[in-house]
Structure formats: structure tokens, C-alpha cells
Amino acid sequence: MGDYLEALGLVFQWHVLLVIGAGTLLGLIMGALPGLTAAMAIALLLPLTFGMPPVMGMGMLLGTLCGAIAGGSVSATLLNIPGTPSSVATTLDAFPMARRGEAGRALGICIVASFIGGIFSAVVLSLLAPPIADFALRFGPAEYFALSVFGLVIIASVSSKSLIKGLVAGLIGLLIATVGTDPVAGVQRYTFNNLSLLTGVNLLPALIGLFAVSQVLKDVVDYFSGGPVEHSKNKMDHARPRWMETLRHWKVLASSSVIGTIVGAIPGAGGSIGSFLSYDQAKKMSKTPEKFGTGHPEGIVASESSNNALVGGALIPMLTLGIPGEAATAVLMGGLMIQGISPGPTLFTDNGSIIYGIFIAFFVANIFMLLIQWFGIQLFVKVLQVPRKLLMALILMFCVIGVYAVDADIFNVYLMLGFGVLGYFLNRYDFGTAPVILGLILGPIAESNIRRALLLSGGDWSVLVTRPISLTFLLVSAAFLFFTLWQNRRQTTPHS
Amino acid sequence: MVKTRSDALFHLVLLALAGWFLQQAWHLPANAAGGSLSPAFFPRAISSAIVLLLLISMVRGLIAGTLLTRDATNEEATAPAWVPVVAWGAVALLLVFYAMLLEPLGYVISTALFLFLCVAIVSVLSRQRGESIAIGRVLMLALFAATVSVAIFLIFSVGFEIVLPTIGVMGV
Incomplete structure (x- = not known):
């Protein structure tokens, strides 16, 4: 209780609230723009959080994440292009509704459904995270190693179209994580007498390079390769939150929020899976399933409440176990680590006020998300008219300045460019970039823990399988690997 | 747009990089105290695994016929390739x-x-x-x-x- 009161004091200061609001606003703007992902939005704002206290910095990034996910509905509604992958299902009904001249109505439903989904997941996060963290306190070095393997296997399996390519991407991250001074013996590895590499590859240039620079490089190609970008011809009527119309579908709202939170909490499952599952469930529950896909409010409620509920769900494994489930939470976790805070169960015991501050900041971010959309939805509609070439140049400028500003080391800028090019090609050839970041984050954890575990057991590897929690993680990882391989094989076999 | 031919090229570039990391890893100390792992263990194991998986991916691509074939050109493209x-x-x-x-x-x-x-x-x-x-x-x-x-x-x-x-x- 004391921690909660202290946390309330950390969040309810005018400058902290202002920063959370600013993060939410920027997230909404970036989410509204097709091609700018939530992970990219967080990566771009990371450098600004450096001088901030942890709760303030994380509040800003959480606001960005909530905003980016909710903002995805704007282009989904007006252009039939999902602003973020999780708003793909929103296009199915919001766009047809907008074509009927009811874009404001569609966005009004999106606003309320996103808010309720987000608040629901925030409640679940606050209730479930502490007991999970409490359980995870029993973990020793063997369990942490097995958990790192589990996290890497999951994200490698779901982030790429091919399991082998996903694993290669994860291993590339692990290999890059070995650069620097070795965590146990203090030996220098791959440093080439470069002072900037002594402490390892800096996480910030890697995050910005892999998620922002690579995305803009892709946008440059898409700018010429794709067809002309369509501007919305849909007339905007009054976009005000449609409370009654949304709450009328309370069953869909409840089931989708639950599905979204659960799917978000399963590492690797996030993204569009939750909203499609909810959409499908809502269609099955509906008395008028034939109306789905024609601009039906229930479809919008299902998709939007679910994709914002995903955020709180995804924070559960990230904060309690240190396992981010997908790209955006991996970047968020990077942000937390850059602040000098390692996510995991000890965060709850050592920094109680910070973790509860993060929970409260997440609630506040959802409230800001509602208010900003309520009064500023027209702004996000205007954002869609900003010329893409100006946007690409501005984002690249922010990438360079953001990385340089942190420690005035130009080497990190070159490193970011290298990661940008690597990320572009990894995405282009379906390897994915999320496993690289997870490899980078989990590499030092995995290596130091396995070496510590073997030191304690006198070099006996059986320590990994004789401890039940460690064995469970390894078995689940193996099962997931085989399941994904079987699924890949089924998809590539014709007539299956 | 040509995609899969350069897919093979990208595999080769990654293979060369992993090979280089592996070669560099042989210069790291390979002895460890108390039965634990040496500083060279992770770099060697990871780069070897990358090489192995990339070779498997290339063989699979060759068998499936996707490694060296061309993708269809984008019909909507407004500019030359x-x-x-x-x-x-x-x-x-x-x-x-x-x-x-x-x-x-x-x-x-x-x-x-x-x-x-x-x-x-x-x-x-x-x-x-x-x-x-x-x-x-x-x-x-x-x-x-x-x-x-x-x-x-x-x-x-x-x-x-x-x-x-x-x-x-x-x-x-």
C-alpha cells in the first residue's frame, strides 16, 4: 500500500502528466500514419526519456504505445490501410462504414472501444503481475537461462514466416550481444580496441536502427514501388466518442477485452492475432453475423477493444519475467533497461514504487488516449495529408539526432545506420528484426546465468533438467519448436 | 521487383559474416574456471549455429525452388524498377x-x-x-x-x- 501511495505521488505531478500526455499524442500521430509502427514510435522517442526519472520516462513510452495502437484505427477507417498491424481487423468494418459517409461514427466507436479495452487490461495487469512476479522470485540461474531460451524460441517462431530464418535472426542478436567485455571472466570479445564497444553494443542505436531506420528505408522503396497513396475521399462527420452505441455491445466488448489481454500475455502471440480472434468470436456470438464486413459496429468494437487490451496483457510477461512478447514491448523493455532498470521479479521487490508507478502511468495513458482522441481526432485525420517524403526525411533526422544526443558519440550513429541496413534486409528476406532485439537483450542474461549455473553445479549440465521450472521452460520451448516446424511444413505442403 | 535472387545473395553475405565471427572466436581464451563455460564458448556456439541454420535454409530454398527464382513484378509500380x-x-x-x-x-x-x-x-x-x-x-x-x-x-x-x-x- 505504501508503494502504491508513493507511486501515486510519482505520477500525479503536472510535468509527469504533461509528458505522458505528450507521449500519447505523439503515439496517436505516428499510429495514424501507415508504415509507422508502434515499435518505431517508441524507438524514436526513447532518447527523450534519458534525462527523465523512470516512471516519467516509462509513462511517456507507455503513452506512445497506447496512442500508436489506438491511432492505427484512423488510417484503417479512412484509407482502408491499417496504421499498425493490430488494426488490420478494424478495416473490415470501419472502412465500409466510412464509405457510407459515417467515418465519424466509426472513429467514435473506435475511441470508446480502445479506451475500455485498454483500461480493462490495465486492471488485469495490476492484479496479476504481482503474484506472477512473486512466483518468479524462486528462479535461480538455471531457470533464467531456460526462460531466456523460451523467450527467444517463441519470438523467433512467430516473428518470421520461416522458423529457421527467425532462429537465425535471434542468434544474430545473441552473437552481437557477445561483443564487449565478457560478463564473467572480463575478457574482451570483438571489441577491436574500440572504446565505444568495451561495454558492448549500445541498445539504443540497435533499437532505432532496427525499428526506425530500416522502416524508413523500406518506405523509400515502397514510395516508388507501390501504387499512388490514396487520400481519403470519405467525408468526416462529427467524430465524438459513441459511448452508448459502444456499450450497447457490452458482451462483445467484454469478450474481446478478455481475449485481447490473454493473447497479449502469451509471448509471441500479440499483433493482429488477438483482434482477429476477437472479431471471429464476436461474429460467432452475434445475432446478425451476416452484417460483419459491411460496416457493422460490433466488428469495430471487437477489433479495437481487443487490440488495446493486448497492450496491458503484453506488459505482464515483460515486467514480471523480462520476456517481451513482440516488437513494441521489446523496444519498451529496451527503454526500461536503458533507464538502468532490469525488468523481472526483483523489480517488484526492489523498486515497488517504480513498478506501481508504471501501472498507474498506464491507466493515465489510457485516459489521455481517450481525451486526446475525443478533442483532437481531426488533427490525426490531417496528419494523413503530410507528404510522405517530408515525413521520411524528418524521421531519419530524428533517428540521427536521437542517437547522437545521448552521449555525443558519432560511432553510435554509424552503428545505428549499420543496424538500419541490416534490419531492412532482414525484414525484406523474412528473417524479422524482433528476434534480433530479443537476442541482444536476452544474450547477456542467458550467458551469465548458464555460466553461473555451471559454476555452482561444478560443470554438471544436468542442472538444467533436474530443476522442475527450468525443465518445464525447456520442454515448452522444444514443443513450440516442433509445433512451429510441423505448422511450417503443413503450410508448404500442397493440398493440406 | 527482383527479390529471391538477392535472397540467395543475402544468405551468402550472412554466411560470410558468421564465418568471420567464428574465425575471430578461435582467438578468444578457451579455458574456464570451475567447470563453467569459457568466454569463447558462446561466440563459437552461436556463430556455428548460424552457419548451420543458414546452410539448411539455403538447401530448403533450393529444394523448394524459391532461392534463385524471380518474383513477379509489381503491377501497381509507378516508376521503373x-x-x-x-x-x-x-x-x-x-x-x-x-x-x-x-x-x-x-x-x-x-x-x-x-x-x-x-x-x-x-x-x-x-x-x-x-x-x-x-x-x-x-x-x-x-x-x-x-x-x-x-x-x-x-x-x-x-x-x-x-x-x-x-x-x-x-x-x-
Whole structure:
């Protein structure tokens, strides 16, 4: 209780609230723009959080994440292009509704459904995270190693179209994580007498390079390769939150929020899976399933409440176990680590006020998300008219300045460019970039823990399988690997 | 757009890089105290695994016939196939020059130059045949680049107290 009161004091200061609001606003703007992902939005704002206290910095990034996910509905509604992958299902009904001249109505439903989904997941996060963290306190070095393997296997399996390519991407991250001074013996590895590499590859240039620079490089190609970008011809009527119309579908709202939170909490499952599952469930529950896909409010409620509920769900494994489930939470976790805070169960015991501050900041971010959309939805509609070439140049400028500003080391800028090019090609050839970041984050954890575990057991590897929690993680990882391989094989076999 | 032929090339590049990391790992100390792992263990194990998985991926690609075949061209493309490649290369190169000139020219000048050239390159390459370049638009772009770089400089240095490189003339 004391921690909660202290946390309330950390969040309810005018400058902290202002920063959370600013993060939410920027997230909404970036989410509204097709091609700018939530992970990219967080990566771009990371450098600004450096001088901030942890709760303030994380509040800003959480606001960005909530905003980016909710903002995805704007282009989904007006252009039939999902602003973020999780708003793909929103296009199915919001766009047809907008074509009927009811874009404001569609966005009004999106606003309320996103808010309720987000608040629901925030409640679940606050209730479930502490007991999970409490359980995870029993973990020793063997369990942490097995958990790192589990996290890497999951994200490698779901982030790429091919399991082998996903694993290669994860291993590339692990290999890059070995650069620097070795965590146990203090030996220098791959440093080439470069002072900037002594402490390892800096996480910030890697995050910005892999998620922002690579995305803009892709946008440059898409700018010429794709067809002309369509501007919305849909007339905007009054976009005000449609409370009654949304709450009328309370069953869909409840089931989708639950599905979204659960799917978000399963590492690797996030993204569009939750909203499609909810959409499908809502269609099955509906008395008028034939109306789905024609601009039906229930479809919008299902998709939007679910994709914002995903955020709180995804924070559960990230904060309690240190396992981010997908790209955006991996970047968020990077942000937390850059602040000098390692996510995991000890965060709850050592920094109680910070973790509860993060929970409260997440609630506040959802409230800001509602208010900003309520009064500023027209702004996000205007954002869609900003010329893409100006946007690409501005984002690249922010990438360079953001990385340089942190420690005035130009080497990190070159490193970011290298990661940008690597990320572009990894995405282009379906390897994915999320496993690289997870490899980078989990590499030092995995290596130091396995070496510590073997030191304690006198070099006996059986320590990994004789401890039940460690064995469970390894078995689940193996099962997931085989399941994904079987699924890949089924998809590539014709007539299956 | 050609995709899968360069898929094979990208596999080869990654293979070469992993091989190089593996070769470098042999120079690391391979002894460890108390039965634990040596500092060389992880780099060797990981780079070997990458090499192995890349070889499997290449063999699978060859068997499936996807490694060396061409993708269908994009029907919606508004520009010839070489244009996106040139644009990509130009923007990537421009980023390198931006990084190189950031400290010698200071933030304001290098950023204004970067913004101007980046937008100009994309505009010129996306120009329709026969379309002329209006001087007014060039001047507008120059004004935009200069205004944005000065505004961002002030926001970062005054608002966030972040030190950006300057050439020491009038504080910029």
C-alpha cells in the first residue's frame, strides 16, 4: 500500500502528466500514419526519456504505445490501410462504414472501444503481475537461462514466416550481444580496441536502427514501388466518442477485452492475432453475423477493444519475467533497461514504487488516449495529408539526432545506420528484426546465468533438467519448436 | 521487383559474416574456471549455429525452388524498377554523409543540408517525365529545411538541454 501511495505521488505531478500526455499524442500521430509502427514510435522517442526519472520516462513510452495502437484505427477507417498491424481487423468494418459517409461514427466507436479495452487490461495487469512476479522470485540461474531460451524460441517462431530464418535472426542478436567485455571472466570479445564497444553494443542505436531506420528505408522503396497513396475521399462527420452505441455491445466488448489481454500475455502471440480472434468470436456470438464486413459496429468494437487490451496483457510477461512478447514491448523493455532498470521479479521487490508507478502511468495513458482522441481526432485525420517524403526525411533526422544526443558519440550513429541496413534486409528476406532485439537483450542474461549455473553445479549440465521450472521452460520451448516446424511444413505442403 | 535472387545473395553475405565471427572466436581464451563455460564458448556456439541454420535454409530454398527464382513484378509500380534501388542507395549514402558532417559542420547546417537533399532526391526521382522543377518549390524546400533544423536545435538545446554539435558561430 505504501508503494502504491508513493507511486501515486510519482505520477500525479503536472510535468509527469504533461509528458505522458505528450507521449500519447505523439503515439496517436505516428499510429495514424501507415508504415509507422508502434515499435518505431517508441524507438524514436526513447532518447527523450534519458534525462527523465523512470516512471516519467516509462509513462511517456507507455503513452506512445497506447496512442500508436489506438491511432492505427484512423488510417484503417479512412484509407482502408491499417496504421499498425493490430488494426488490420478494424478495416473490415470501419472502412465500409466510412464509405457510407459515417467515418465519424466509426472513429467514435473506435475511441470508446480502445479506451475500455485498454483500461480493462490495465486492471488485469495490476492484479496479476504481482503474484506472477512473486512466483518468479524462486528462479535461480538455471531457470533464467531456460526462460531466456523460451523467450527467444517463441519470438523467433512467430516473428518470421520461416522458423529457421527467425532462429537465425535471434542468434544474430545473441552473437552481437557477445561483443564487449565478457560478463564473467572480463575478457574482451570483438571489441577491436574500440572504446565505444568495451561495454558492448549500445541498445539504443540497435533499437532505432532496427525499428526506425530500416522502416524508413523500406518506405523509400515502397514510395516508388507501390501504387499512388490514396487520400481519403470519405467525408468526416462529427467524430465524438459513441459511448452508448459502444456499450450497447457490452458482451462483445467484454469478450474481446478478455481475449485481447490473454493473447497479449502469451509471448509471441500479440499483433493482429488477438483482434482477429476477437472479431471471429464476436461474429460467432452475434445475432446478425451476416452484417460483419459491411460496416457493422460490433466488428469495430471487437477489433479495437481487443487490440488495446493486448497492450496491458503484453506488459505482464515483460515486467514480471523480462520476456517481451513482440516488437513494441521489446523496444519498451529496451527503454526500461536503458533507464538502468532490469525488468523481472526483483523489480517488484526492489523498486515497488517504480513498478506501481508504471501501472498507474498506464491507466493515465489510457485516459489521455481517450481525451486526446475525443478533442483532437481531426488533427490525426490531417496528419494523413503530410507528404510522405517530408515525413521520411524528418524521421531519419530524428533517428540521427536521437542517437547522437545521448552521449555525443558519432560511432553510435554509424552503428545505428549499420543496424538500419541490416534490419531492412532482414525484414525484406523474412528473417524479422524482433528476434534480433530479443537476442541482444536476452544474450547477456542467458550467458551469465548458464555460466553461473555451471559454476555452482561444478560443470554438471544436468542442472538444467533436474530443476522442475527450468525443465518445464525447456520442454515448452522444444514443443513450440516442433509445433512451429510441423505448422511450417503443413503450410508448404500442397493440398493440406 | 527482383527479390529471391538477392535472397540467395543475402544468405551468402550472412554466411560470410558468421564465418568471420567464428574465425575471430578461435582467438578468444578457451579455458574456464570451475567447470563453467569459457568466454569463447558462446561466440563459437552461436556463430556455428548460424552457419548451420543458414546452410539448411539455403538447401530448403533450393529444394523448394524459391532461392534463385524471380518474383513477379509489381503491377501497381509507378516508376521503373531501377528507381527504388537508386533512391534507396541515395538515401542510405546521404545518411552516411550526414553522420560524417554532423560534427565538422555542426547540427544546424548539416541537418538543413540533409533535409533539403533527402526530400529533393525523392522528389526528383518521383518526378513525371517532362515535369519541370519550379524554382519557387526549391526555395520553399530550402526554407523548410532551414526552419526545421533551427527549430529542432532550439527545442533540443534550450528545451531538453541536450548538447548538439555546433561550429561556434552565433551559438549554432
